[in-house]
Amino acid sequence: MSKRLVTVIGVSLIAIFTLVYFLSPSSSPFDDKEVFSEESLAEETLDDTPLFKFGIPVDLFELKEGRIKRNQTFADILLPYNVSRQDIFNMDKISRDVFSVRSLVVNKKYTIFYNSDSTKKASYFVYEPNDLEYVVYQLVDSLGVFRESRDVEIVERTMAGVISETLDHSIRAEGGSPALVNAMADIFGWQIDPKTLRKGDWFKIIYEDRLVEGKSVGIGKIISAQFNHIKNDYMAYGYDMGDGHEYFDESGESVQKAFLRYPVAFTRISSQYNPNRYLKMYGRYKPHLGTDFAASKNTPIKAAADGVIVARGFTRPNGNYIKIKHNGTYTTGYLHMNRFGKFKLGQRVKKGQTIGYVGSTGSSTGNHLCFRFWKRGKQVDFLKEKLPAEKPLPAGELVRFDALMSLMDKRLEDIPNTWSDKSVSASNE
Structure with a gap:
């Protein structure tokens, strides 16, 4: 082989190796990992960003x-x-x-x-x-x-549980809030008396959790729920026709009445409606024409139904009180409030809005709400009154509702059962 050929081959090999070296990612002077790494960019960004x-x-x-x-x-x-x-x-x-x-x-x-x-x-x-x-x-x-x-993040959650003592115990033992307990009681309160719950009854819930900076600040809507009471299923599907979230059963009938089952979250009924009540300390009969709900001071009191505030003030026997006229048939009264809510005389309120807070003003021996109920001008026993239901779904909404119901049934079915060990589980959806 001639010297000239050897020289050409040698120069060519040197040129090839040099080109490969400079084009190689691992040896390039502009290596992304060294100059433009995510870590270095993040550090520069953090340094320049005020808190x-x-x-x-x-x-x-x-x-x-x-x-x-x-x-x-x-x-x-x-x-x-x-x-x-x-x-x-x-x-x-x-x-x-x-x-x-x-x-x-x-x-x-x-x-x-x-x-x-x-x-x-x-x-x-x-x-x-x-x-x-x-x-x-x-x-x-x-x-x-x-x-x-603050910005509120809405997260859907599910919960399933079995009754061992009370609904309140089953939900709160696993971190569920009192607001979730009250929401379930409001939805199913007309179909299931909380006092009749039995061990082995169970429930499933799909609901919204409201978060601020990762911390729960209350619940939003209950999306759907199922309650099995004495082997009977009671269903509630949340549905919005444009006037707000309402709850219907599998037939499209409202699961709620036009009135709240209870206008306050209470610990017990301390005194029932009794037109023939005998007061031993006074030695005479004095009718009790309301229902007394014992509750902690400043527990919110809710309007039992839509209506207009027709009386708001203070009297010695009633303390701070409000009277709401709902229609030509029904009127409700709320007595012994510690303080009023934001609504004034003559204003319209909607069912569930807070109108005041539990207290012991007027002739009262302890914190409670005395709830009065008038039907055609006569006071009656609210707990025994057969009250009107909300309107069922109109025919034009049934196709859309049926599709929603099928989806919710599948989601409720997918929530794991834990009945065998009688525990409650909660999980992110």
């Missing part, structure tokens, strides 16, 4: 978190942070249309954003009246008050 809380940049302030103490005022909290009395006075006036600084409730959370320099002056005070909202009181530049709502 916010309640929409306020955290890195500009020092934060002080706390809870409202008994008898503590807005001024008590902010005077140590060099907010002037004049600004506190002005904030008292301008906050009334949004959320008054006089409405702070004991044990509710607050956060103060203040300067880290020697002045230690508060720039923002944030109050959290509940899990869904917060109120920002701006104390820097111009004064202002802003009420904001």
